[in-house]
Amino acid sequence: MKYLDEFSDPDLAHRLLDQIHAATTGHWAIMEVCGGQTHSIIRHGIDQLLPDGIEMIHGPGCPVCVTPLEVIDKALAIAERPDVIFCSFGDMLRVPGSSQDLFRIKSRGGDVRVVYSTLYALALAREHPDPQEVLFGIGFETTAPANAMTVYQAKRMGVTNFSLLVSHVLVPPAIAAIMESPSCRVQALLAAGHVCSVMGTAGYPELADRYGVPIVVTGFEPLDILEGIRRTVLQLEQGRHEVENAYPRAVPATGNPVARRMLEDVFEVTDRSWRGIGMIPRSGWRLSDAYREWDAEARFDVGGIHTDESAICRSGEVLQGLLKPHECGAFGKECTPRNPLGATMVSSEGACAAYYLYRRLAPPGPAPAETAPAEPVAAVGHG
Amino acid sequence: MCLGIPGRVMAMLPGYGDQLALVEVEGAARKVNIGLLDEAPAAGQWVLIHMGFAVETTDAAGAEQAMSGLELMGRSRDDGAPGAGP
Incomplete structure (x- = not known):
């Protein structure tokens, strides 16, 4: 190509x-x-x-990988509701929450749909005015413009049965x-x-x-x-x-001004927790006041979530570059892409999944899983 | 998810507020929203697609320049000359 x-x-x-x-x-x-x-x-x-x-x-x-467990659990709580069509990118379906994942909800009859374009979720909302359509809006600065544009269009078209569960993070x-x-x-x-x-x-x-x-x-x-x-x-x-x-064919110095204006209009910077890393100040986006009406967290009562992270998953250290995936004691044993303990083993962009898919390396030397986990980079634990 | 997918614009689609283009992605024709671009891309132009939206047009000159630089570096080794700097 x-x-x-x-x-x-x-x-x-x-x-x-x-x-x-x-x-x-x-x-x-x-x-x-x-x-x-x-x-x-x-x-x-x-x-x-x-x-x-x-x-x-x-x-x-x-x-x-970095979408916090609390947000995953909120997504699961919303997706379980009988009056909701929950739209997500495919990568998120197998990400483990505290007790289940989106696949399991879908297998039990929940209306969870994989979308490849955010506007499809909005089109669904216009076709089906009764249920609430919720789009799982995660990702970095790359996916945010599409989600921002979708909320912008929802407001412009007056689509009130659509909302966005936002967990955008910044590099x-x-x-x-x-x-x-x-x-x-x-x-x-x-x-x-x-x-x-x-x-x-x-x-x-x-x-x-x-x-x-x-x-x-x-x-x-x-x-x-x-x-x-x-x-x-x-x-x-x-x-x-x-x-x-070193990538001038796709990166102008100014980026995409239209997308940046859209992001500034629809989102505002906020503190965000990163799964496995912790709270990083001003490291994410949430919907701005003008678009708060389309915020799924505000629309659905999903407060009081109690998160329960795997005790043996060391994905936080992998995400910080402190540990290579195959150095985790659970790698390839308790944790595989079919039965992941952490999101890094799920995603097509997760380091653990890459090591599993292409190498299946055994941990070298003494089992580093027995060493004490390193301190997280930020002050507050995840979740 | 964060990886943009390249596609080549086939044609603009009538209607849809002039925001939809038909784009060839790996041999399949996809409808892609071009509302985040400064101006509508011409047929034949390559775009980078995220979640159904074109977020950047591929700069052909930038691509050619990068490739020329890499090829030049390769030749310089054959010639026994020091490699090209950045």
């Missing part, structure tokens, strides 16, 4: 790898922020082809939280290209300066990732910490 196949060329990949090997003299820990990049790295074995001195640390950029505050963690080993970042397609790159120079880390925006094909790593290594070796755009 155009703009994908060319950026998977194996000959060019080898040449880029040669460049990276030639440039690397130190030991560097580079975090790829986005789960889509993690999957590409593991799928293509890129981390195994890099010099020994380069470690790829997998970041928290998996929207399914830059998460990067700041990770960099400020006492356990942080990250020395450079590969930023997620598609987030920057929407938001642009303006938010990153401040982070690069504050934490003294190179940040290279890049894409998801092997050559995109290798070029991102090559540029990152050159900066690290030269002692620079700048923001570079």
Whole structure:
């Protein structure tokens, strides 16, 4: 496919790898922020082809993985109601809540529907005026414009039996939280290209300066990732910490101004809990006052949720780059994609799922699952 | 979920407030909302799709430039010259 196949060329990949090997003299820990990049790295074995001195640390950029358990449980409580058609992206159906998941509700007769376009949920609401249609609005800056546009259209068309269960999160505050963690080993970042397609790159120079880390925006094909790593290594070796755009075919510096205006109108910044990480100040969006009427949390009585997280799942450490998936004692045993304990084993962007799908590695050395879990990066526990 | 899907615009669809385009995605024709783009994309243009919305047009010049840079770097190794910088 155009703009994908060319950026998977194996000959060019080898040449880029040669460049990276030639440039690397130190030991560097580079975090790829986005789960889509993690999957590409593991799928293509890129981390195994890099010099020994380069470690790829997998970041928290998996929207399914970081949606807090409390929100999942709220979604389940709403989806169980007989007067609700609950629309979600497919990735969310197998994400474990405290006691069940959306698949189980659907199997018991709940009206849970997988949508590929947010406007389909709105069309459903117009076709079926009796039940309430609820759209599960999760994700980073990439999915938010579609959800914002859908709420905007609901208001414009006066569709009152539609609402959005919002759990949007933002990448830059998460990067700041990770960099400020006492356990942080990250020395450079590969930023997620598609987030920057929407938001642009303006938010990153401040982070690069504050934490003294190179940040290279890049894409998801092997050559995109290798070029991102090559540029990152050159900066690290030269002692620079700048923001570079290695993905210009999809990332203008200003992002998408129309989408950004829509986001500013429909959403407002708020504190958000991240599953496995904790509360990160000003790290998410909620509906703004003008659109609060379409907020599913306000419309349905889903307060008083008691969450119950798996005692052995260590996905929080995986999401912070403190633990490799196969180092978790439950990996591939109690926890598999068919029976996941944590969301990182569910999502097509989750690091645990990537390791399971492409490697099935056994944990090396003594079982690290017996070590004490690391401190979360933020002050408050998840849920 | 956060991964945009590339598609090539086939045609604008009449009606729908001029916000829907027919886009070829992996050989299948999909209706995609283009209301988040500054201007309607031309037929043949590549777009990045998130959740049924085109959020960015692919910059052909940017793609060609990046690929040229990578290819140039490859040639430089064959020639024994140092690799191209960023």
